[in-house]
Structures are given as structure tokens and as C-alpha cells.
Amino acid sequence: MTVAPEPPTIDPIRLPTPPVPPGRPGFPLIACVAPLIAAGLIWAITGSALVLVFAVLSPIIAVAGLVDGRRSGSRQRRRDAAGYATRMAEAEDTVDQSLARLRRDAWRAAPAAHRMLGDAHDPTRWADPATAALVLGAGPVPSGLRLEGGANAEQRELRARAAILTGAPIIVDPAGSIGLVGPGLVVRSLARSLVVQLVGQLSPRALGIRIPAGDDWAWAAGLPHRSAVSPARWLTITGGTPAGPARPGQSGPSGGSDTDFRIALAETGAALPPGCATIVRVDGASEAELVRLGGSPAALHFVPHLVAEQQTAGFGAMLRRAAEAAGVVDSGDALPETVAFAPLCSQWATDPDGGADHPLDTPAGLACVIGVGERGPLSVDLVADGPHALVGGTTGSGKSELLVTWVAALAARYPPSQVTFLLVDFKGGAAFDFVRELPHCVGLITDLDDRKALRALGSLAAELRHRERVLRDAGGRDITDPRSAGRLSRLIIVIDEFATMLDAFPTLHAQFVDIAARGRSLGVHLVLCTQRPVGVARDALLANCSLRLSLRVNNAADSLAVIGSDAAARIDAGRPGRCVVRSGSAPAQTCQVATTTHADIQAVLNGAPASADPPRRPWLDPLPRLVTPAQVAALAAEGPPPPFVLGLIDEPEQQRYAVAGYDPRADGHLLVVGGAGTGKSTLLAAIAAQAPHRIDLIPADVEGTWDALVRARAALDGPAGLAPAGGRRHDAGPESRLLLFDDIDAVLARWGEEHRAAAVDLLTGLLRDGGQGGLHLVVTGQRLTGTLQALPALCQSRLVLRLPSVYEHQAVGEPAASYDETVPPGGGRWRGARIQLMLAEPAGHGYEPAVVPSALDDTSASTRVLLVVAGSAARTAAAIRAAASPAFPHVVLLGAHPSVGPREDRLVVSDVAAGTVLVGDADTWQAHWSLLTGLRGVAPLVFDGASLADFRLLTRRRDLPPPLAPAGSRGWLLRPDGTVHRVTVP
Known part of the structure; x- marks a missing residue:
């Protein structure tokens, strides 16, 4: 505790040095005798008696000089005394001005009651409870002035006067207990002054007050601090009558925290409760004594600052208006601790306008009740209040419960033909375990598989294009146009941990900005939930999130980012589900979110009408692990078939699968790279099965591969064509010939050095010259090392299946981001897209090796x-x-x-x-x-x-x-x- 604020650093005032009086001059004996001796010598030499006349003048001159010196010393003493007096007067003025300035600054910084009650006070500038202080009155305190120089009595008196700042505010720390002793009227007036100072400094979130019963404290009933719920500290006033009963969740006077404030009133010191660190005895309106300060004797007399009850008229109403404007009024005392979902929905369904905090929804809206507010059930409408919502809340505040309740309330009120949900949970997916069973739910995206999540989220752009096409075909301007009625259901994308999702996929931010901009007319709504609202989403996204909901957050900045005030930062940590809702420019409302159980979800499921057609999903499932010719044929029927079908391509941004085709004439040579067991041989078999009369399939055989290379080279160099040996032979001209080489790197590794070099020369020659002669190659391999590193440059098309490492994936020209070690056999990358190869149908005959005679x-x-x-x-x-x-x-x-x-x-x-x-x-x-x-x-x-x-x-x-x-x-x-x-x- 301190009696006065820390004195500011002031340059020392230097006092003048007192003048030293000059000494009295002595008789000039030598000056008097020297002329006499000189005159005697001159007379002895010259004999002139006239010289003796000058000798007589010597004593006269000496006496005159003595008189003149004393006269000059007297004048100097008078001048020094006058200068010293002037400098002392200036020092006294400086001391008086410094004391006046210190007094003025001290009162300006002091939280005096008259300033709290005056018009100049700004109650929205709430202070930190740790810096709160109280002014008891005016009295002497150390000034902190320093005087240097001088030590006479006059200067000692000035030093004593400068050391004390009279009429300064007597300031004490309110922490602990303050005991006020004296007559009841003046003690209550001083206590009233202290209460005014505290409630004027601290917001209802930081301070709650408990006051005694009786008319003396009726003026404090209107203070917003009276309805505070779990504030940071409590102020308890005792004396005369016991303190009022503690509210639910509040500590009583004896059970408060060590940091709480208490003011005790008593007629005598013996009647004070023990433990008062500060004791003030008030003797009258102008006389009081600080008896104890910080547990030590103080004995400081001062003039108390008293506040009459009439002076506090309107003060409570002024503070309440200021607290409401700042969003720090907590009306949670009127809200229940928990709210059950089923009774709440039943009540609201019977009378949606009966006491609800939201008007009756329009047929095109999405109004539903999510909890209980100050005036009854509170409903939100994502269409009327949105079109998008931002939800903030720290861990344990009830974010997931709010989202589940919101989804369940919408599902209970609207059928899947009107509203569907896409749930995104980047906390593993457990939050939506219950509601994913609803028929309205079109999918659940979690962070357990990043690639599937990114694929599904990337399909949302295609969903917007689909909705645009539907509206265009119907001739409607937006989803509310009567011409487009019934064609589209509203899609609500609920994202739990939006910040975590953006950390994993930063590129999705632009996509969600696009959804936020176009979602209203297309019927797509976002509910973005995050623990850290500050800095997560840019203004372009937040500008469209007109509906804001915030549960408890860790700091005022996060609360301001969501609802525009720090009200959410003041919510008690022991009240999960307590939420502040703000829509547009409407005042914020506090509510208790309903708790939804699995039984509530089952009741919604049982009450949902049966639907013949399931709702449309905004994305396709990932490619199947096995792609059959029948599946490919169903898609290939939509357009001209390619010469050779490889499999299916995944195009999530188009919400479709496409047939992956290979045309040797247009696509050139094909290089297939993949690890063991990834489907390379299956691919060659599938290609061979599609056009067996113009293909040679060369298995991974050292003899057959060599023979095929030699024959192909001979066919290019002459008209003999390709002779059958080692591979499967089919009669056709070289202009339509396709050679399929399997595991070329494994074959090369089994040859000797000279055969290997010759085979590589043959292979590169065929790749270089084959296209002009109508010969195309499909070459598969596991690793492109050594001389095979030139193959990607010689092959115009490349198919990359799963490889053992991302480094090998990059070595064949694919970006590291596209590497996926989890793809099944037959999965890979084809022209920048994910592909799943088609299973080969049995061709009726296998590889026929060349007959080698004995x-x-x-x-x-x-x-x-x-x-x-x-x-x-x-x-x-x-x-x-x-x-x-x-x-x-x-x-x-x-x-x-x-x-x-x-x-x-x-x-x-x-x-x-x-x-x-x-x-x-x-x-x-x-x-x-x-x-x-x-x-x-x-x-x-x-x-x-x-x-x-x-x-x-x-x-x-x-x-x-x-x-x-x-x-x-x-x-x-x-x-x-x-x-x-x-x-x-x-």
C-alpha cells in the first residue's frame, strides 16, 4: 500500500549561498612611513626645506585611504545582502510553484470521487484491477522535492516547507480490507466515496459488489456491478447490517479471494473485523486520521472526502448505460446453468414468437432456436441474419456443443429438401458423431486424411458452378426466386476449427472468400468456428459474416474480433455454453446454448419425413480401388472412346470422373514408372487386351526384350516388318505397331555391361525414330537410374504410379505435393490428375515364349x-x-x-x-x-x-x-x- 503516488523525477532546486562579509582594512603603516623616509633623504641631499612640507602630507594620505577602504567594504556588504535576498525569494517562488504543480498533477491522476461523479469522467475507460486506487481525502504527503546548497536557518525552514506537499490526495491500495471508524453518518459518507471510486474505475466484469441491506445503500442498487456474474474481484461492504446474500456461484465475504476488496464500517476500533490492513478514524467532516497503513502505524491526519447520498443520484444509471455501450454488462444471473434441447424446441415450435429474441422466420429463412436468452428462447436465422456466421470460443467453452445444437435444431425444423449440411471437423471428427446420422448430412470431412479433405473441399467450387447452372436453366436470379423453387436445397458448411483447416490448407482461403461472396444468392452458407479469431480470416471473408456468436475466449482482442466488445472475454470459465450473439448492428444478446444429446438426435431422426431421393452430395467419393471395364464403359459412352483406355481420372473440381485415354499417334511414347506391385504389368495387359492385333507385349525377359528391340530396329531400317520372336505376334503393318516393354530397368540389370549398353542404344533409337515409322513404345520401370534417366525426355507421355519415396517421385518430374504413399495398386498421376488404372480382362492367351531348339x-x-x-x-x-x-x-x-x-x-x-x-x-x-x-x-x-x-x-x-x-x-x-x-x- 502507498500513501501517495510515486513522486515524479524533478530537477533539484539549488539554494543560493549566503554572502560572506568582507574584512575591515588595517592602518597602512608602511604607506605612511615610506614617504617620510624619502623626504628626509631628499632634504639631506638638496638641503631644501620645501621637501619637508611633503613629508607632513604622508600621514594625512594614509588616514584618508583607510577611511575610503572601510567605506567601499560597507557598500559591497549591502550589495551582497540584496542579491542573496533576491535569489532566496526566487527559490521560494520555485518551491511554491513546484509544490502547486505536484499537487495539481496528483489530483489530476487521482481517482477522486468528485471526478467520478462529474461530467468529465469517461466510465468506458475501465482500469485494470491491479492498478485500482482509492482517495481517502486531502492531507500532507512527501513532496519529493530536492533542495541543494545552503544550510542557514532560513534555508532549513524552506527545506522543511518543500519536503511536505500539503492538501495532496491521500491514496491507498484497496486490496485487503479497509476499516472505517467513527460516527455512522460521516463513516458512511466516506465509504460512499470509496465505492464511487471503485465502480468508476473497474468494469462489471472486473468488480462485483455486495452491499448491506438498508436505505443507506439504496443508491447502489442501480449499479451494473450489482448484477455481475463471476467478476475478477468482489467488493464487500459490512457494517450496521450484514452483507446481502451471495448470488449463485459467488463467494461470501469470508470465502472470498485474497485479492478481493472489503470495506468495514464500525463505531469503534474494537468493533472492526480482524485483518484490516488499513484503518481510518473519521472525527468529523474536516478531520480524519489514517491510523494504520499496510499493517503498520501511520498517524496521518487529513481532511476526508465525503460524498452525500444526493450527489450519487443518477450515477448508477450513467454507469449502466456506459457498460451496455461497452458490452460489459453480464445479465447471466437471469440465465439457467443448463438448457435441455427437446423442451426448448417443443416450446419454440408451439409459439416461435412467444418471448423469443428473434422474430418469426419467413418461409425462405432458416430460423431455429439454439438456447435461452434474457427474454426467453433465442433463435438465429442464418438467411436473415447472415448469410454466414462466425463462431469464436476457446477450448472447453462449448463450441462443438453449439454447432451440434444448431445443426440439430435446423434438422428438426426443415427437411433435407430445404437444408443440407456439410460438416468439417479438424479435431478428428468426434464432435459430429451424432449429427452425421441425420439425413440432412451430405458428408463429414476430417483431418484424419488430409488428401481426402483437400479433395472434398476443392469440390466446393464445382458445387457453386452446379448451382449457377441450375438457376440459369430455371431462369431464376437466386435461390429465393419462385422460378427456382424446389430445385436446390440450402447447403450449410459447418467448419469446426477453421483456423486449423487454413493452417493445413492455406490455399483454401481464397476459395472460402469466393463462397462467402456468392453464397447468399446460391444458397450456400458458412458457419466458421475457431478458437483464435484474430488474424485467422481476412476482411473480405469476415465482411460477409454478419451473424457473430462468441462463447468464452481467452482475451479481449479475440472477443472484439468476433462481437465488437470484450463481453465474451468476461464469461466465467465455469459456464460452458454461455454465448454472446450479435447480428449486424443490433445489440448483443447473451444466451445459454442448449445441450443436445444422442437421444435428441434420435428423436429428430424418428420425426424426419421419409425421403425417396437422398440429398445431392457436393462431391463424389474418391476413385474406387478397383476400376472395372464396365465402370469405364459407362463413362466412355458419353463421348468418342480413346484408342486405349487406361482407367479413370479424378476431377474433384468438376465433381466428376473422366476416362483416361492414351492415343499413341497423338500422345507419342508412354513411360510408366512405379514401384513393385503398383500395377505396371496390369496396365500393359489392359492395353494389349484392347487391340491385340497391333500390339506386341514383351514381358520382363532378357531374351524376349532383346529380340523385340532387334526386330523393331530392323523393321524401322527395312521393309521386312516385325518378325515374331519372344513376344506375342499379331499381323499388322508397322504403321500401327505398339510395343509394350515391361520392367525395362529390371531387364537391363540382368544383362552384362556390353548387352546393357547395346540395349539402351536400341531403346533410345526406337524412342527417337519410332514415331516417324509408325512405331510407338510403352515402357514400364521401377527406377530411372543411370542411362535410363534420359527416358522422360524421349517419352512424350508419362504415367507415374506409387513410388517408394517422394524423392523418386520428384525425380520423374512430378511435384512433391502430389506424392501419396497411400494410393492403392493402380493409383498414380496422369497429366497432373489422380488416376486409377482399369483392371485387364483376360485376353484368352498369355505370353508365348519363342521355341529354342536343342x-x-x-x-x-x-x-x-x-x-x-x-x-x-x-x-x-x-x-x-x-x-x-x-x-x-x-x-x-x-x-x-x-x-x-x-x-x-x-x-x-x-x-x-x-x-x-x-x-x-x-x-x-x-x-x-x-x-x-x-x-x-x-x-x-x-x-x-x-x-x-x-x-x-x-x-x-x-x-x-x-x-x-x-x-x-x-x-x-x-x-x-x-x-x-x-x-x-x-
């Missing part, structure tokens, strides 16, 4: 001799013997067992009989080079398990033989005519 069945050599280069000569020789071919009964293992000729190392061509198979490894054949060269012109040469280096070593050829499958006992057969084929080796 090396022992080749009869091209007339000598019936077969040469074999084996990686393991002994094993190959044993396998050929086990095969027991009648054409080759003799098997010779070179370098092991000489069975032809006298000596193996002298074996020559003439020693080799018909039906002989010569088997050896590469080194052994090198040693029998002459035999090899002699037989190669007439006998086929088989390579079994030999490397490409062995092939080139023994054939002296640089071209590549066809690649071999890693399993299946494959080998190369080099005929005498130089052609190389694959063969099966036993």
Missing part, C-alpha cells in the same frame, strides 16, 4: 559333327552322353580320353567321324586350333556356359550374340553360314 537337333551340317565349347567340358560331355542322341552317338572330350586316331594331340579333321560331338573348354580348343578351323566351315559350333570373351576368342567376331537367360541351359550356336542362334544344351 543343340543336338541341328542338322545343318552334312558332316554330322558338332563342336562344343563348354565352361565345364567334363560335365557337358557327360550330359550329352546321357541325352543319348541317335544323331551323335560319339562324344569326345578333348584333352582327356583319345577315342579317335592313334594320338589325341595329332587329331585332325579326317579323324573325326560322322555323328561325333567334340567337347572342350576354350583353352583346349585354342590348343586344337587347326582342328577347330578345319571343322568350323562344315560343323556348327555350340557355346555352353562359355563367356562372351570365350565366344569372341574362338570366333574372332566383335558383334554381340543374343543374350542368354540366366537359367534354362541356354547356349549359342554358330552355324557355318555365320548366323548365331540360341540353343538348349542338355
Whole structure:
């Protein structure tokens, strides 16, 4: 507690220094004797008696100088005394002016009762309870003035006068208890002054008062603070008669908070209650003493400021008008703690105008009751009061309950043909668990799946276009036009946690601004609910939200943003469902929102009329996980079918699915990228099934893929066309040929380095030159690494299925935002849109691999001799013997067992009989080079398990033989005519 406000910082006043009197001059003895001595010397020298006359003048001059010095000192003393007196007078004036200024400033800052009761007081400038202060009266307080210099009696007297500020406001802190002791009349007058100061400083939200019964306090009955509900602090007045009964939810005088205020009145000090930190004894109208301050003795006498009861006439009414204008009057004492939904709706349905706070709705309106206000059931009309609504409220204030009650009340009053609801809950969806069962509900969007939520919300623009088309076809200007009656139901979009939704999808703000601007005429209404109204929505959106509802919020700024006052910030945290409603320029109303139970929703469901046609949904469901040819055919019938159907495209902004088609002539080569099991092979099968007579389907096979590349290159380079090998062959000209390569990256990884490089050259050449020759490729792969990174640039069309990571998704040219790891097999991106591939119908025949002959069945050599280069000569020789071919009964293992000729190392061509198979490894054949060269012109040469280096070593050829499958006992057969084929080796 303080007696006076903190004195301001004032420059010190410097007092003048008292003058010091000058000393009295002494007799000038030397000046008197020196002329006498000089005259004597001159007389002794000159002998002139005239010189002695001047010697007589020396004492006279000395005496005259002494008299003159004393005269000058006297004049200086008089001048110093006059200057000091002038400076002291100026210092006294400065002290008096400073004291007057301090007194004036102190009274200007003090919350005196006469200022509260005067016209100059602005009661709307409510103060913080922590800064509240009370003026007891006028008396002496320390001034804070500082005087420097001087120490005589006169200056000490001035210092004492400057140290005390007389007639200053005696200010005390009202926290705790103030005890007033003295005659009843003057004590009540001083207490009346203190009450006027407190209610003038603090709003009804910050201060509630409890006053004693009796006529002495009748003037305070009209104060708005008397009807405060759970204010921040209480002022309790005791004395003479006990305090009035506590209101529901209020603490009594003994149970109040430590921060509450209390004023106790008593005739004597002994009658005061214990614990009064400040005690004032009032002896009369002009005499009082501050006995105790902050629990310590004070003994400060002052003149009390008393207020007569006549001076308070009209003060309570003035404060109430000011509180109503500021929106801080809480009439919650007249409202029930809870309101049941069913009785309220029944009462309002029987008499909608009977005491309701909203007029009877028009047939085109959407009026419904949501709670109980000051004058009975309170209804809101989203059409008449809207067209859109903003709802604010912090956690636990009852926002979700308000939305559920509002939706249930509308559903109970209007059928789905008149109103439907799209519910958006970015708190998981639990808030709308009950009302989602209503037939009026066309969908529930939650934050559990961001992509589905964004897709559904993005469809709202298409809903506006649909409604515009319906109105245009009907010739109506808006939804209320009689020509458009019955064609459209009103759609109410209820969004819980609007701020959270915008944080997740900032781009949706512009879309909701568009809905807010065009929604009135199209019958689309927004109910936006948020915990943080400040800064969430821009003015372009809020300008169309004329209906404002605010439950309790955490601060005045949020309350001002919703309802234009801080009334919602003053709602008691223990009153969930307490709400302030403002519509347009109408005064704000306080109500208690009804509580809706699951039984209430079931009653609404039971009472709803049966509808043959369900209400139209504003968006389509996401693409199905499985797209059948029948589903595609139903949509493809609306227009000319594409050459090849890939699946269905999702177009939420158009509220439709579209057929995804591929036209090789127009779209060029197609690159399909996707992880394992994502539907790449299924896509190729679907394409092949649609036009089997002009397509070659090449599976992920090292031999078939190579052969297809070689044949396609040959077809482009000459008129021979595409020969059948490795793939499924269909007779057609190259101008209509389509090659489908499956998992090209996996095939390339299984080839050797030289075959891989050659295959990539063939593939890129076909992609570069195929379009001009009527050849188009569809290439699928899992990863585009190494040399395959150039494929996207060579393929004019790209289909991206699900990939293992977003980085691989970006590597194929798709934006990171479109990556979705949850898409099912067959789902992906096609030309910027979501696609689901069509399941392939059985084509009746599968892949037919090329027939590879056995090396022992080749009869091209007339000598019936077969040469074999084996990686393991002994094993190959044993396998050929086990095969027991009648054409080759003799098997010779070179370098092991000489069975032809006298000596193996002298074996020559003439020693080799018909039906002989010569088997050896590469080194052994090198040693029998002459035999090899002699037989190669007439006998086929088989390579079994030999490397490409062995092939080139023994054939002296640089071209590549066809690649071999890693399993299946494959080998190369080099005929005498130089052609190389694959063969099966036993």
C-alpha cells in the first residue's frame, strides 16, 4: 500500500549561498612611513626645506585611504545582502510553484470521487484491477522535492516547507480490507466515496459488489456491478447490517479471494473485523486520521472526502448505460446453468414468437432456436441474419456443443429438401458423431486424411458452378426466386476449427472468400468456428459474416474480433455454453446454448419425413480401388472412346470422373514408372487386351526384350516388318505397331555391361525414330537410374504410379505435393490428375515364349559333327552322353580320353567321324586350333556356359550374340553360314 503516488523525477532546486562579509582594512603603516623616509633623504641631499612640507602630507594620505577602504567594504556588504535576498525569494517562488504543480498533477491522476461523479469522467475507460486506487481525502504527503546548497536557518525552514506537499490526495491500495471508524453518518459518507471510486474505475466484469441491506445503500442498487456474474474481484461492504446474500456461484465475504476488496464500517476500533490492513478514524467532516497503513502505524491526519447520498443520484444509471455501450454488462444471473434441447424446441415450435429474441422466420429463412436468452428462447436465422456466421470460443467453452445444437435444431425444423449440411471437423471428427446420422448430412470431412479433405473441399467450387447452372436453366436470379423453387436445397458448411483447416490448407482461403461472396444468392452458407479469431480470416471473408456468436475466449482482442466488445472475454470459465450473439448492428444478446444429446438426435431422426431421393452430395467419393471395364464403359459412352483406355481420372473440381485415354499417334511414347506391385504389368495387359492385333507385349525377359528391340530396329531400317520372336505376334503393318516393354530397368540389370549398353542404344533409337515409322513404345520401370534417366525426355507421355519415396517421385518430374504413399495398386498421376488404372480382362492367351531348339537337333551340317565349347567340358560331355542322341552317338572330350586316331594331340579333321560331338573348354580348343578351323566351315559350333570373351576368342567376331537367360541351359550356336542362334544344351 502507498500513501501517495510515486513522486515524479524533478530537477533539484539549488539554494543560493549566503554572502560572506568582507574584512575591515588595517592602518597602512608602511604607506605612511615610506614617504617620510624619502623626504628626509631628499632634504639631506638638496638641503631644501620645501621637501619637508611633503613629508607632513604622508600621514594625512594614509588616514584618508583607510577611511575610503572601510567605506567601499560597507557598500559591497549591502550589495551582497540584496542579491542573496533576491535569489532566496526566487527559490521560494520555485518551491511554491513546484509544490502547486505536484499537487495539481496528483489530483489530476487521482481517482477522486468528485471526478467520478462529474461530467468529465469517461466510465468506458475501465482500469485494470491491479492498478485500482482509492482517495481517502486531502492531507500532507512527501513532496519529493530536492533542495541543494545552503544550510542557514532560513534555508532549513524552506527545506522543511518543500519536503511536505500539503492538501495532496491521500491514496491507498484497496486490496485487503479497509476499516472505517467513527460516527455512522460521516463513516458512511466516506465509504460512499470509496465505492464511487471503485465502480468508476473497474468494469462489471472486473468488480462485483455486495452491499448491506438498508436505505443507506439504496443508491447502489442501480449499479451494473450489482448484477455481475463471476467478476475478477468482489467488493464487500459490512457494517450496521450484514452483507446481502451471495448470488449463485459467488463467494461470501469470508470465502472470498485474497485479492478481493472489503470495506468495514464500525463505531469503534474494537468493533472492526480482524485483518484490516488499513484503518481510518473519521472525527468529523474536516478531520480524519489514517491510523494504520499496510499493517503498520501511520498517524496521518487529513481532511476526508465525503460524498452525500444526493450527489450519487443518477450515477448508477450513467454507469449502466456506459457498460451496455461497452458490452460489459453480464445479465447471466437471469440465465439457467443448463438448457435441455427437446423442451426448448417443443416450446419454440408451439409459439416461435412467444418471448423469443428473434422474430418469426419467413418461409425462405432458416430460423431455429439454439438456447435461452434474457427474454426467453433465442433463435438465429442464418438467411436473415447472415448469410454466414462466425463462431469464436476457446477450448472447453462449448463450441462443438453449439454447432451440434444448431445443426440439430435446423434438422428438426426443415427437411433435407430445404437444408443440407456439410460438416468439417479438424479435431478428428468426434464432435459430429451424432449429427452425421441425420439425413440432412451430405458428408463429414476430417483431418484424419488430409488428401481426402483437400479433395472434398476443392469440390466446393464445382458445387457453386452446379448451382449457377441450375438457376440459369430455371431462369431464376437466386435461390429465393419462385422460378427456382424446389430445385436446390440450402447447403450449410459447418467448419469446426477453421483456423486449423487454413493452417493445413492455406490455399483454401481464397476459395472460402469466393463462397462467402456468392453464397447468399446460391444458397450456400458458412458457419466458421475457431478458437483464435484474430488474424485467422481476412476482411473480405469476415465482411460477409454478419451473424457473430462468441462463447468464452481467452482475451479481449479475440472477443472484439468476433462481437465488437470484450463481453465474451468476461464469461466465467465455469459456464460452458454461455454465448454472446450479435447480428449486424443490433445489440448483443447473451444466451445459454442448449445441450443436445444422442437421444435428441434420435428423436429428430424418428420425426424426419421419409425421403425417396437422398440429398445431392457436393462431391463424389474418391476413385474406387478397383476400376472395372464396365465402370469405364459407362463413362466412355458419353463421348468418342480413346484408342486405349487406361482407367479413370479424378476431377474433384468438376465433381466428376473422366476416362483416361492414351492415343499413341497423338500422345507419342508412354513411360510408366512405379514401384513393385503398383500395377505396371496390369496396365500393359489392359492395353494389349484392347487391340491385340497391333500390339506386341514383351514381358520382363532378357531374351524376349532383346529380340523385340532387334526386330523393331530392323523393321524401322527395312521393309521386312516385325518378325515374331519372344513376344506375342499379331499381323499388322508397322504403321500401327505398339510395343509394350515391361520392367525395362529390371531387364537391363540382368544383362552384362556390353548387352546393357547395346540395349539402351536400341531403346533410345526406337524412342527417337519410332514415331516417324509408325512405331510407338510403352515402357514400364521401377527406377530411372543411370542411362535410363534420359527416358522422360524421349517419352512424350508419362504415367507415374506409387513410388517408394517422394524423392523418386520428384525425380520423374512430378511435384512433391502430389506424392501419396497411400494410393492403392493402380493409383498414380496422369497429366497432373489422380488416376486409377482399369483392371485387364483376360485376353484368352498369355505370353508365348519363342521355341529354342536343342543343340543336338541341328542338322545343318552334312558332316554330322558338332563342336562344343563348354565352361565345364567334363560335365557337358557327360550330359550329352546321357541325352543319348541317335544323331551323335560319339562324344569326345578333348584333352582327356583319345577315342579317335592313334594320338589325341595329332587329331585332325579326317579323324573325326560322322555323328561325333567334340567337347572342350576354350583353352583346349585354342590348343586344337587347326582342328577347330578345319571343322568350323562344315560343323556348327555350340557355346555352353562359355563367356562372351570365350565366344569372341574362338570366333574372332566383335558383334554381340543374343543374350542368354540366366537359367534354362541356354547356349549359342554358330552355324557355318555365320548366323548365331540360341540353343538348349542338355
